[in-house]
Amino acid sequence: MVRPPGQLIEKTIKRVSESKWTKLFVLTSILQAILVIVLEGRVYAHNNREKRFLELKPEECKVADSITRINNIMQENLVFMGFQAFQFLFCVNAIYNQNTIQMIAIAVINYVCALFGIVQIFETVKWRKTLTDTIDGLPMDKCNGKDGDGRPYRDLLNADIISFEVPLVAILLIFGTGLGFLAFKLYQQFGWNIYKRIGADLRKQSIYRTMLIFxxxxxxxxxxxxxxxxxxxxxxxxxxxxxxxxxxxxxxxxxxxxxxxxxxxxxxxxxxxxxxxxxxxxxxxxxxxxxxxxxxxxxxxxxxxxxxxxxxxxxxxxxxxxxxxxxxxxxxxxxxxxxxxxx
Structure with missing residues (x-):
């Protein structure tokens, strides 16, 4: 049944305000979305600056492949930021439908996102190494291995990872753990509501759970x-x-x-x-x-x-x-x- 927007908003507010755990769950998802989008936005802006600087180098520097690769990494950054906005809506939807399976899935997804952040680190390392190896073998007057601020690429590798990539992974792990704890509390809260709705019939419970997962x-x-x-x-x-x-x-x-x-x-x-x-x-x-x-x-x-x-x-x-x-x-x-x- 499709509800009118007014009823939908009213029911959403009612469900979110039902207990301190529902409020904390939604608030945590909001904070996560904001922090992760900001941190990933920093990574995107940094990559964009690197790309623009590489585009200024002459053709004989042979950085075309590196530019293509950094473009692909930047597009992955955009998808990752978009997913964080989606996950906030996903969290609200879980509270609205009192779906404990979805709440547990959200915590798991956060750990998967942290894994993606680690993969992103390896991608950055590989891209930077390929770039420096390419540039270092060319004439230094035209193809110096430095970024837009005049800092050598090789010296920046570890600094970039610490300042841009590691905080993102740490935040995702922290919020994943926090949302996992809140999901457990909400599982206890909503379990009784679902029991009252479906009853003790194990077959009906299985059918309902299968539908929710689907x-x-x-x-x-x-x-x-x-x-x-x-x-x-x-x-x-x-x-x-x-x-x-x-x-x-x-x-x-x-x-x-x-x-x-x-x-x-x-x-x-x-x-x-x-x-x-x-x-x-x-x-x-x-x-x-x-x-x-x-x-x-x-x-x-x-x-x-x-x-x-x-x-x-x-x-x-x-x-x-x-x-x-x-x-x-x-x-x-x-x-x-x-x-x-x-x-």
């Missing part, structure tokens, strides 16, 4: 699928300055169509589970599975028709021309969410 995954899915799909559209845009490699227009618009289809299929799945309509429920995954099966058959028909020779020739040409193409990877996104229609 809807929670849908919510996460819509963010991750769209975030990485839109990011891929930007990076691989046929007119993009920051492209990893050039796509032909057909492949680009095919990807665009899939991105739009993602939104439609997620919406249908959400509506289906809410209405408990079995045929509609099955239509979403079945349609995608059927489409995949048909396309797999079309690909299979091309086997032993010279496809392998074309692929081998492409690899040979790639090695001959010494091209440097990076594979665009898009993680299979998780899919999460929760729903609660009753007060």
């Amino acid at each position: 809807v929670m995954l849908l919510k996460l899915d819509i963010f991750f699928m769209l975030a990485f799909s839109i990011l891929a559209l930007v990076v691989l845009n046929i007119n993009s300055e920051t492209k990893i490699r050039r796509l032909n227009s057909g492949a680009f618009y095919f990807h665009l169509g899939l991105t739009i289809l993602i939104v439609i299929m997620q919406f249908l799945a959400y509506i289906s589970v809410e209405k408990n309509g079995e045929p509609e429920w099955l239509s979403s995954p079945s349609s995608v599975s059927l489409l995949t099966a048909i396309w797999s058959f079309l690909v299979l028909r091309n086997f032993n028709q010279g496809l392998k020779d074309l692929l081998d020739k492409g690899k040979h040409d790639e090695n001959t021309n010494n091209t440097h193409n990076m594979e665009n990877t898009r993680p299979t996104p998780p899919r999460w969410q929760i729903e609660d229609d009753d007060d």
Whole structure:
């Protein structure tokens, strides 16, 4: 059931104000979103300054690959900041629906984000090392290994990690632990409410829990699928300055169509589970599975028709021309969410 905006806001305020634990949970998520976005924004601004300085170097400095890589890192920074805003809404939604599974998932996600922060450190180290190794082997009058403030890149490596990357990881670990504790308290608080709503029937409890997990995954899915799909559209845009490699227009618009289809299929799945309509429920995954099966058959028909020779020739040409193409990877996104229609 879709509530009018007034009722939605009223119920949200009521649920958030229900106890000190609900208030602390939402307040903690607000503080986390603000702090992490600010810290990640510092990282983004620092990377942007580095990129602009590299763009001023002459072509013979051979920093084009480093510029492309820092562009990709900056786009990851933007996705990370966007996810923090999404996670705040995700926290409020968990309180609104009194979904303890979603609250526990939020704490786990924070540790995953901290892991991403650690990966980001390794990416920065690798990028900086590649850059310094490239520049140090070139004439120092044109390609000196210094940043915009005249500081040597090699001297900045550890300083940058300590001042930009480490605080972000520490904050995520602290808030992840705090939200985990609050989720445990809310699990105790909401457990009785859910018991009164569903009763002692273990089968009904299992069905309800399965539905909550499915809807929670849908919510996460819509963010991750769209975030990485839109990011891929930007990076691989046929007119993009920051492209990893050039796509032909057909492949680009095919990807665009899939991105739009993602939104439609997620919406249908959400509506289906809410209405408990079995045929509609099955239509979403079945349609995608059927489409995949048909396309797999079309690909299979091309086997032993010279496809392998074309692929081998492409690899040979790639090695001959010494091209440097990076594979665009898009993680299979998780899919999460929760729903609660009753007060």
